[in-house]
Amino acid sequence: MKATVIATFFGLFLICTYAAKEVTKKTKKAKLYVPQIDCDVKAGKIINPEFIAKCPPGCQDVKYRVYGTDIYASFSSVCNAAIHSGVIDNAGGKILVQKVAGHSGYRGSFSNGVRSLSLPRWRESFLVSEGKPRKGVTYPSTLEYSSSKSTVVKSEPKKPEQDLKATKTADASEKASEQGDAVHTEHESSPVVKPATQMAITTPTPMTTTMDPYTTAPTTIPATTKTTTAAKPRPGLHRVRDIGSSSVHPAYSSVVAAASRQVQTVQGREQNTAFRGTSTFASNRNILRPNTDHAGIQRQEPVATFQRAAGSPAHLAMETDLWKPGLSFFDTGFSSKEELNLKPLESISQGNPNCKIDLSFLIDGSWSIGKRRFQLQKQFLSNIVQALGIGSIGPLMGVVQYGNDPSTEFNLQTYTNSKDLRDAIEKIPQKGGLSNVGKALSFVNKNFFLDANGNRRGAPNVVVVMVDGWPTDRVEEASRLARESGINIFFVTIEAAAESEKQNVIEPKFVDKAVCRTNGFYAINVPSWFSLHKVVQPLVKRVCDTERLVCSKTCLNSADIGFVIDGSSSVGTGNFRTVLQFVANISKEFEISDTDTRIGAVQYTYEQRLEFSFDKYSTKQDVLSAIKRISYWSGGTSTGAAISYASEQLFSKSKPNKRKIMILITDGRSYDDVRVPAMAAHQNGVITYSVGVAWAAQDELEAIATDPDKEHSFFVDDFDNLYRFVNQLIQNICIEFNSQPRN
Numbered sequence: 001m002k003a004t005v006i007a008t009f010f011g012l013f014l015i016c017t018y019a020a021k022e023v024t025k026k027t028k029k030a031k032l033y034v035p036q037i038d039c040d041v042k043a044g045k046i047i048n049p050e051f052i053a054k055c056p057p058g059c060q061d062v063k064y065r066v067y068g069t070d071i072y073a074s075f076s077s078v079c080n081a082a083i084h085s086g087v088i089d090n091a092g093g094k095i096l097v098q099k100v101a102g103h104s105g106y107r108g109s110f111s112n113g114v115r116s117l118s119l120p121r122w123r124e125s126f127l128v129s130e131g132k133p134r135k136g137v138t139y140p141s142t143l144e145y146s147s148s149k150s151t152v153v154k155s156e157p158k159k160p161e162q163d164l165k166a167t168k169t170a171d172a173s174e175k176a177s178e179q180g181d182a183v184h185t186e187h188e189s190s191p192v193v194k195p196a197t198q199m200a201i202t203t204p205t206p207m208t209t210t211m212d213p214y215t216t217a218p219t220t221i222p223a224t225t226k227t228t229t230a231a232k233p234r235p236g237l238h239r240v241r242d243i244g245s246s247s248v249h250p251a252y253s254s255v256v257a258a259a260s261r262q263v264q265t266v267q268g269r270e271q272n273t274a275f276r277g278t279s280t281f282a283s284n285r286n287i288l289r290p291n292t293d294h295a296g297i298q299r300q301e302p303v304a305t306f307q308r309a310a311g312s313p314a315h316l317a318m319e320t321d322l323w324k325p326g327l328s329f330f331d332t333g334f335s336s337k338e339e340l341n342l343k344p345l346e347s348i349s350q351g352n353p354n355c356k357i358d359l360s361f362l363i364d365g366s367w368s369i370g371k372r373r374f375q376l377q378k379q380f381l382s383n384i385v386q387a388l389g390i391g392s393i394g395p396l397m398g399v400v401q402y403g404n405d406p407s408t409e410f411n412l413q414t415y416t417n418s419k420d421l422r423d424a425i426e427k428i429p430q431k432g433g434l435s436n437v438g439k440a441l442s443f444v445n446k447n448f449f450l451d452a453n454g455n456r457r458g459a460p461n462v463v464v465v466m467v468d469g470w471p472t473d474r475v476e477e478a479s480r481l482a483r484e485s486g487i488n489i490f491f492v493t494i495e496a497a498a499e500s501e502k503q504n505v506i507e508p509k510f511v512d513k514a515v516c517r518t519n520g521f522y523a524i525n526v527p528s529w530f531s532l533h534k535v536v537q538p539l540v541k542r543v544c545d546t547e548r549l550v551c552s553k554t555c556l557n558s559a560d561i562g563f564v565i566d567g568s569s570s571v572g573t574g575n576f577r578t579v580l581q582f583v584a585n586i587s588k589e590f591e592i593s594d595t596d597t598r599i600g601a602v603q604y605t606y607e608q609r610l611e612f613s614f615d616k617y618s619t620k621q622d623v624l625s626a627i628k629r630i631s632y633w634s635g636g637t638s639t640g641a642a643i644s645y646a647s648e649q650l651f652s653k654s655k656p657n658k659r660k661i662m663i664l665i666t667d668g669r670s671y672d673d674v675r676v677p678a679m680a681a682h683q684n685g686v687i688t689y690s691v692g693v694a695w696a697a698q699d700e701l702e703a704i705a706t707d708p709d710k711e712h713s714f715f716v717d718d719f720d721n722l723y724r725f726v727n728q729l730i731q732n733i734c735i736e737f738n739s740q741p742r743n
Contacts, residue, residue, distance in 0.1 A: 044074035068106030094131025351391015403433025413454030460552035479514035555734035604642035605635025
């Protein structure tokens with residue numbers, strides 16, 4: 001007996017072990033399986049917050065609608081959104097989808113052959129990326145859907161009659177979706193049965209003439225509001241809801257609010273909304289079709305949708321499964337000819353306030369680019385405009401086309417919203433000629449960023465240069481002058497020269513000679529014209545990063561600053577070291593390089609000595625080290641002669657467009673005249689600041705200063721207090737420069 005029991009238990013143990021192994025094998029296999037979805041599957045239909053799926057070929061079709069750019073409304077086709085974002089192409093492939101919160105606005109764009117639409121707001125969004133699993137995240141092998149049409153549904157079991165009814169309704173909804181409807185309706189997969197006595201119809205107060213959806217005959221609804229019990233409600237007029245249920249689903253509060261505002265508008269004007277025509281009425285409204293469940297209770301299931309008229313300026317998409325009780329579709333003001341009319345997002349937007357820049361796009365119109373690539377270039381510009389969010393309080397953009405000679409297509413104030421700007425870009429004709437980039441940069445520097453053309457003070461000036469291959473002229477000098485005017489230059493180069501073509505390049509490494517920094521931030525190289533869409537977001541992010549637009553910080557990077565230092569005997573060795581520390585503290589606040597601010601120094605007594613010139617050191621560290629090495633001279637005080645010497649030996653060699661700033665530090669009265677040399681320096685464009693210490697003469701300090709009223713003159717009672725004036729001096733330099741109008 002014991003042997004039998006043991007054998008039985010042992011057999012059961014083996015069976016359970018085998019079954020567990022099989023389950024483990026299946027589970028492991030399931031983890032490796034990537035579920036496939038159809039082209040028409042929307043992210044909102046899938047319950048999983050994050051999943052990997054495989055898209056089939058052929059999803060690049062206008063019938064699979066997409067709403068948004070980069071961040072998509074959950075109402076979008078998952079696979080077509082992946083094509084729009086460049087994650088996959090029309091051949092299909094694996095994608096990773098992550099659900100995120102809803103947004104107040106989705107901007108449409110054209111990318112990778114897919115036209116996405118704009119949407120004012122939606123309750124849920126999603127991001128799509130390459131189908132690579134994230135570390136530590138477990139992905140489902142089967143997806144959970146909110147519709148019975150899908151392969152896996154998490155819901156309460158239904159009876160056969162309910163399954164048939166739900167399937168028919170879902171099929172009807174999908175059929176309406178394929179016909180291009182712009183408003184879609186979802187329904188509950190498990191209907192709740194209520195007694196017939198609890199069902200009610202609520203009729204609104206105003207007298208309204210409508211069309212019976214079954215007879216297409218006019219029907220008058222009584223003006224008095226009343227509630228009646230009925231087992232068979234009149235179809236097509238009102239939404240039937242269960243007493244005791246919530247008035248509206250929170251997810252659709254914005255939709256109901258929009259409908260409610262329409263009702264108030266219509267009632268406020270005391271207008272009667274009538275649906276005209278029969279065929280158009282039937283195709284453009286939401287039909288509430290009676291549906292009978294197993295208990296004989298009739299339900300009304302929405303099966304069709306509104307479609308925005310062809311050629312409408314805006315696209316409105318809404319998913320609804322519950323309408324506000326007592327509110328008829330006829331009361332919302334919707335009709336086949338009169339629908340909810342929202343302006344396009346672009347036309348009412350004031351722009352992205354986090355990207356306040358004045359941008360000039362230099363497009364390549366040379367013959368070498370060809371017509372097809374010129375069209376791709378314009379599409380790239382259009383995508384940039386959409387991503388930037390053009391507006392009066394955000395970025396403004398103009399376009400210059402270059403070939404043999406540059407010309408302005410439109411300036412900063414021509415278009416102040418994305419839609420108009422994109423339309424204008426589409427109409428730009430190709431001008432032809434060579435690729436004279438240097439000539440174009442000179443043109444922009446002199447003619448584009450003018451107050452008369454819409455240039456805004458305080459908004460950084462940015463130029464993005466598109467180059468197919470390489471320029472046919474030199475860019476270094478033109479770029480330098482543009483940088484020194486405060487213009488941040490970005491280069492987008494496409495299909496750079498091959499090894500066999502490099503001998504044709506006029507100026508090798510022209511990008512490094514043109515940009516503000518050679519750290520890669522200002523230059524983007526694209527291997528192919530068909531890859532341009534991939535750099536839209538990186539470029540937008542860079543041009544909007546105003547903290548890194550160093551060339552626009554012109555008060556710190558566009559000057560030649562010459563220090564004229566008193567080394568007379570009255571200063572003393574200790575105080576002289578304090579003066580050098582003061583000079584170093586000022587210098588380190590500026591952007592120092594051979595293309596930015598440059599520093600020079602002169603020491604004087606009866607005589608003058610050039611410590612180092614503007615072109616001697618090109619890094620901040622080298623300049624600070626050179627200041628530290630200056631040795632104390634000692635002698636008399638001839639300040640006037642020192643000013644003349646600095647004008648000749650330092651500032652006469654300053655670069656064009658550079659602001660020339662002299663900062664003179666002295667501790668006593670000069671043995672010679674300072675007025676005539678100072679006046680000559682001012683007439684030569686040298687802005688002079690005087691800093692007097694201890695026994696310095698106030699009248700001489702004011703004569704040396706270019707404009708004493710603008711605090712170009714400072715007096716310090718003691719050398720040890722010099723450090724207190726560092727920030728004030730730099731601030732005055734910047735305030736004065738930023739207040740100067742552009743010529």
